[in-house]
Amino acid sequence: MGGSGGRRTQLFVGLSGLALIIAGSAAVWLSVRSSEQGELQVLSAVAGKVAPGVYLLGELSPSASYVVETTDGLVLVDSGMEANAAAVTAQLGQLHLDKSKLHAILLTHVHGDHSLGAAHLRALTGAKVYAGKGDARPLREGRPREAFFSTFDSVGVDPHPTTVDFELSGDEVFAVGATRFTALAAPGHTPGSVCYLADHRGKRILFTGDVIQCLRPAARGALGTYAAYLPPRYRGSAEDYLASLRRLRELPAPDLVLPGHPRMDLPAQDPRMTAGQWHGLLEAGIAELTTLLDRYRKDGANFLDGNAKELLPGLRYLGDYEQAPVYCLDTPKGLCLFDAPGGSGLVDWLPSRLKDAGWEGRRLEAILLTSADTKATLGLPALVESAHCSVVAPEAGMELVRKLCPEGTTVIPGAEFAKLQWFEVSVIRLRGRGVAAQAFRFGWAGKTVLASGRIPVKMSQATILQLMRDFVGTGDRSVEYLASLEALRPLNPQLWLPAAPVHGQNANLYDRDWEDVLDENRRMVR
16 A cells, blocks of 8 residues: 555554555656667656556556556556556556557555456456465455555445466566566565566566655655554564565666656656665665664564553553553552543453453552543443542543542542652643543653553544544634643653554654654644
């Protein structure tokens, strides 16, 4: 799927993938004169020649497809998002290329913006479909959805089965007429990502799919490395991606590099690259992924993806209950739970998770609320009734929380909790979203941890829409939310426990991640 931040994910937004998928359409290729054969083009938003016998289909936003005209028919590299491949067939007509002569469809990977038109074109023309072995099963089954759309919500677009005639493990060589293609296995963006090296009319042309998304080494999203930052269900792999880039580095530089997402928001890109430019592009990705893997080895991935795990000694992510994360901290005075989401069933769900964490039989001593609104408190009455625990509530929501709890419950104002010295913690009052809000900042196992509820949120299409709904026509609340962001900015946590993780985000924060999250929230609210 197109674009996320080269450094992270994060639509990425903190990776800022959402912005990049919107911008990641085919770029404008201007025409330059080749000293060798005919005219060479640089990449355009409309169908056009890239090199003799090679054409860009550029109106398949957010991705691009390419056509190679051989002595024995046409070869299509990727097929666009549309299930009926209408844009592909229309542009073939504009180029005076006969779609009935389509001989092969080479899929670089399973993501829907590259693969969903293949089934229709195969049925229409009889062309054979080639794809990497690691992506063949989801292509044939048309599921799971994450395999086709990664973290990108494609409303109204559904995946479907596609027949794969040839599974590619890598290093297969096949000829179509006088043009020879070599399949280069390049897993990492997806398990079955493949680059195709064509020997065509005296040129070595590399079709990269999303292994390389655009040709600007300094651009965010130049490579499709955002997938390496995501939980395993999205099928990216930092380790595999790094190995793939190292293998590509060992090859002689291609004459032309044709990426999966030439970008309209960048200056025109010449597909001809010097050896220095080619290796510089790869080296940037190698350095990025090496750093990421070093961090994973040091800190653990700590994905907040529904799978329970230890984040730090004594700090557990227990998984999700009713699509809300549950965090638990083993303090010197007993177990503390952050929020009570999901309803009364939380009482029955929690014991098995505590048992899995090695805390079977331990008493829950306190529930630390990041908000007094329904999302944070729906399970509160039943859980307090069962555990007879204390509740730490936002000062502005004390009365509401008392009404939710059984009579006699100890309800502690957030501002007073730090003075009780359960553990070293600061409580920050927040405003602008929800019914009262507060964040907990504490040092733990040598790291600074922040549990901040729904202020801020990581950007995704869903959270952007929700923020827009929350702040339409509420100028005062917008101002309060922005003030809360600035109050959180200097805290600079190393581990972030939000009440709404996006796309199974990693709890660890690196480099400018925290600043990026706050800046993205500020831009959206303003």
